[in-house]
Amino acid sequence: xxxxxxxxxxxEGRNIENINKIxxxxxxxxxxxxxxxEHDKDHNRTVVTFIGxxxxxxxxxxxxxxxASELIDLNVHKGxxxxxxxxxxxxxxxxxxxxxxxxxxxxxxxxxxIWKELKIPIYLxxxxxxxxxxxxxxxVRKGEFEWLKENIEKRPPDFGDKIHxxxxxxxxGAREFLIAFNVNLGTNDLSIAKKIAKAVRFxxxxxxxxxxxxxxxxxxxxxxxxxxxTNYKKTPVHKVFEMIKSxxxxxxxxxxxxxxxxxxxxDSLIDVADFYLKLENxxxxxxxxxxxxx
Amino acid sequence: xxxxxxxxxxxEGRNIENINKIxxxxxxxxxxxxxxxEHDKDHNRTVVTFIGxxxxxxxxxxxxxxxASELIDLNVHKGxxxxxxxxxxxxxxxxxxxxxxxxxxxxxxxxxxIWKELKIPIYLxxxxxxxxxxxxxxxVRKGEFEWLKENIEKRPPDFGDKIHxxxxxxxxGAREFLIAFNVNLGTNDLSIAKKIAKAVRFxxxxxxxxxxxxxxxxxxxxxxxxxxxTNYKKTPVHKVFEMIKSxxxxxxxxxxxxxxxxxxxxDSLIDVADFYLKLENxxxxxxxxxxxxx
Numbered sequence: 001x002x003x004x005x006x007x008x009x010x011x012e013g014r015n016i017e018n019i020n021k022i023x024x025x026x027x028x029x030x031x032x033x034x035x036x037x038e039h040d041k042d043h044n045r046t047v048v049t050f051i052g053x054x055x056x057x058x059x060x061x062x063x064x065x066x067x068a069s070e071l072i073d074l075n076v077h078k079g080x081x082x083x084x085x086x087x088x089x090x091x092x093x094x095x096x097x098x099x100x101x102x103x104x105x106x107x108x109x110x111x112x113x114i115w116k117e118l119k120i121p122i123y124l125x126x127x128x129x130x131x132x133x134x135x136x137x138x139x140v141r142k143g144e145f146e147w148l149k150e151n152i153e154k155r156p157p158d159f160g161d162k163i164h165x166x167x168x169x170x171x172x173g174a175r176e177f178l179i180a181f182n183v184n185l186g187t188n189d190l191s192i193a194k195k196i197a198k199a200v201r202f203x204x205x206x207x208x209x210x211x212x213x214x215x216x217x218x219x220x221x222x223x224x225x226x227x228x229x230t231n232y233k234k235t236p237v238h239k240v241f242e243m244i245k246s247x248x249x250x251x252x253x254x255x256x257x258x259x260x261x262x263x264x265x266x267d268s269l270i271d272v273a274d275f276y277l278k279l280e281n282x283x284x285x286x287x288x289x290x291x292x293x294x
Numbered sequence: 295x296x297x298x299x300x301x302x303x304x305x306e307g308r309n310i311e312n313i314n315k316i317x318x319x320x321x322x323x324x325x326x327x328x329x330x331x332e333h334d335k336d337h338n339r340t341v342v343t344f345i346g347x348x349x350x351x352x353x354x355x356x357x358x359x360x361x362a363s364e365l366i367d368l369n370v371h372k373g374x375x376x377x378x379x380x381x382x383x384x385x386x387x388x389x390x391x392x393x394x395x396x397x398x399x400x401x402x403x404x405x406x407x408i409w410k411e412l413k414i415p416i417y418l419x420x421x422x423x424x425x426x427x428x429x430x431x432x433x434v435r436k437g438e439f440e441w442l443k444e445n446i447e448k449r450p451p452d453f454g455d456k457i458h459x460x461x462x463x464x465x466x467g468a469r470e471f472l473i474a475f476n477v478n479l480g481t482n483d484l485s486i487a488k489k490i491a492k493a494v495r496f497x498x499x500x501x502x503x504x505x506x507x508x509x510x511x512x513x514x515x516x517x518x519x520x521x522x523x524t525n526y527k528k529t530p531v532h533k534v535f536e537m538i539k540s541x542x543x544x545x546x547x548x549x550x551x552x553x554x555x556x557x558x559x560x561d562s563l564i565d566v567a568d569f570y571l572k573l574e575n576x577x578x579x580x581x582x583x584x585x586x587x588x
Binding site for chain 1: 297327329345389390471478531532535549550551552553554556557558559560563564566567568570571572573574575576580581582583585586
């Protein structure tokens, strides 16, 4: 069963009536399931998480984007979170039986359509980016709406050439599912958690798709390596876990436990079982439940 | 999502027309999905695997049983596989969000109904058995149709008291999902595989829900511990794997790989990941795909 997730961010976190109108526009598409939405007053921003198929996901995102462009005026918008558009970002996340290539293609087509029909210029980011620099959303959004309004010719959009006077610009992209994964260590020495975080994270020479920080969990007298795994297919959970185990061992520290915060795709954990059991030729089709959804 | 599996065995493996009539009777119930069926001429037997919900699964089993009783006459049936009824066995296997208690209750109600409406006597077996002896199907079916026809009063059914003149008797039960799991060892010494099989299997003092044998894989020059895990919830896959690892280590032999033959429930492998990652407080609801089916 093909499933793709979409997590658009809208620049409205206060006016509940308008938030509901945007949600209704998304829910109006048959087969779309809204899993979650969170709005934040300080950020003045709403994050919607919904799933669908490659056939209906872009239509739902378009409807949400269109509705937001009718309701939100960036010229009067204030909030703590950086933003450049009424619909600020639209990432697509392939979840099940959908390739990243397909995710990128959906992002590209939607970007083109938004410019054509709504006259909102589009920047493609993350896996959909046309240049390495634009992979990073922070580069695309630098200066926010206020800067872009005056300087869009200095940062030519991938679709369109003029800023939308009220809806600004939108970043559309594709990325892998992000897993929040923490490992708790049997020590109260924060420096060890920090050293291990440094050893495993990409930024400091570690694994390609790991972001990591060391924290103290004071009430338990232990420390934690807190991570975002940004591509569990290429840097699987067990690889991260084994590296932390090896680093912790170097300091004579044990792993007490690990935890997954929020959701994790089934495959990310099946891959762990596959690794430790040395499963040969195991196919995802052998998962009983998959036979049911198909 | 509640899912229960049913794997009835019918005493017909040669007459394709009749097999199809039985299949059609099962498929006729809305929401039932036939995953697989296999018929064997030598055994003269057909095994159907279908899934449904606690609401519709028994109705589909009943329809199949009724149709088989109209088409099959045990008095003229011959085949290598032991059997006592037109519908020989009907096991229910709770798969997802269904308890064994619920599975047993479904088996009991179906058994009662089959006797009432079709006059086929019923033996409850495995988890549904009323006595320890009847847990084992072999005890229930000993002597087959031919013996039961003359001696049913010596083995009183759980429902009914007379043999059905053509459809015989049926065993209805509930059991856990069975996982076929093999572990390949880095040696050509069959005696080591046999010793390890003996160490892990229940029969010889090993793990409660493990059946195991040692085999040679001649073409690869290695040996295998071939197993049936009859209750992965109580004897999880990693417990079996770790015990084999420890036993193999005792003989200085390494584990090359393991393999799952056929289907395995998602949870059986998630539990493995949970064990090796020491996942604390991980809930099955955190599996992304579960959010979709619900």
